[in-house]
Amino acid sequence: MKKLLQEVMExxxxxxxxxxxxxxxxxxxxxxxxxxxxxxxxxxxxxxxKFDRALAAKEMESKYQAYTDLVVKLAILKEARDxxxxxxxxxxEWKGHKYSIYQALLLKRSLAxxxxxxYGQIESCKRRQKDANIHYINSSLGGGRKGDVSSEVETFPMxxxxxxxxxAKEFDELLSKIDAKISIANATTEVEIGEIYGNNA
Numbered sequence: 001m002k003k004l005l006q007e008v009m010e011x012x013x014x015x016x017x018x019x020x021x022x023x024x025x026x027x028x029x030x031x032x033x034x035x036x037x038x039x040x041x042x043x044x045x046x047x048x049x050k051f052d053r054a055l056a057a058k059e060m061e062s063k064y065q066a067y068t069d070l071v072v073k074l075a076i077l078k079e080a081r082d083x084x085x086x087x088x089x090x091x092x093e094w095k096g097h098k099y100s101i102y103q104a105l106l107l108k109r110s111l112a113x114x115x116x117x118x119y120g121q122i123e124s125c126k127r128r129q130k131d132a133n134i135h136y137i138n139s140s141l142g143g144g145r146k147g148d149v150s151s152e153v154e155t156f157p158m159x160x161x162x163x164x165x166x167x168a169k170e171f172d173e174l175l176s177k178i179d180a181k182i183s184i185a186n187a188t189t190e191v192e193i194g195e196i197y198g199n200n201a
Contacts (some may be wrong), residue, residue, distance in 0.1 A: 001164045003158055004185040005084050008077055008193070022067055029060060040138045076194045084191045090181045093173045094166065099106045104178045112175060122159070129155060 003011075022180040029038050032053075039057025043049050092099055099107065133155070 002189065002190045003089070003193060005081065005189040005191050007079050008084075008191050009186065012074065012077045012081060015070055015077065017059060019067065019070055019074070022063065025060075025063060029056070032056065041162075045136075050150070080191045080193050084189055088185050088189045090185055091179075092174055092177055092181050094171060101182055104182060108175055108178050112171075115171055119164070122161070126161070 016071060025039075029040055032038055037047075037051065038056060039047075040059045043050050043052065045053070082102070085105070086100055088101050090099050090104055092104065
């Protein structure tokens with residue numbers, strides 16, 4: 001069976017919502033007391049009819065089976081989603097590397113902070129070096145000259161700062177495109193769902 005990735009993701013959302021709702025009955029009716037008037041165990045669902053303990057047990061067994069079937073279904077849906085995320089390549093590239101949906105999500109949600117911290121440290125070094133040079137010039141000249149002294153004090157960049165500035169800009173552009181690219185992929189990528197899903201749908 002094939003479904004679009006966005007359909008699989010929506011089904012995952014609905015299944016998780018249903019599981020969160022359906023599990024509550026097991027906290028109420030897994031064991032019944034003699035004086036309770038539960039929500040189950042009535043012919044045709046009519047609570048004005050006589051409570052049938054055997055029918056209630058049968059209903060709870062059915063709900064238990066349905067709940068565990070949903071968990072199996074959810075596992076297969078998530079496996080299909082994750083497999084698609086790992087193999088579907090997005091139309092984005094940075095530093096010669098193309099990104100799958102999975103990699104792009106990792107990049108945006110957690111790994112981007114490492115790259116942004118890297119560029120932030122480089123910018124901090126630039127500012128600190130400039131401030132130090134200004135202080136040196138002002139101290140040497142008795143405070144008589146201030147301003148941009150980049151041409152007056154020789155510095156020795158250890159990195160290709162021009163290229164790094166370009167890559168930093170490209171990285172910001174990459175992050176801004178990820179969500180749109182993933183939305184397109186979700187709407188166009190077909191996902192193969194396992195047989196168990198079909199048997200338990």
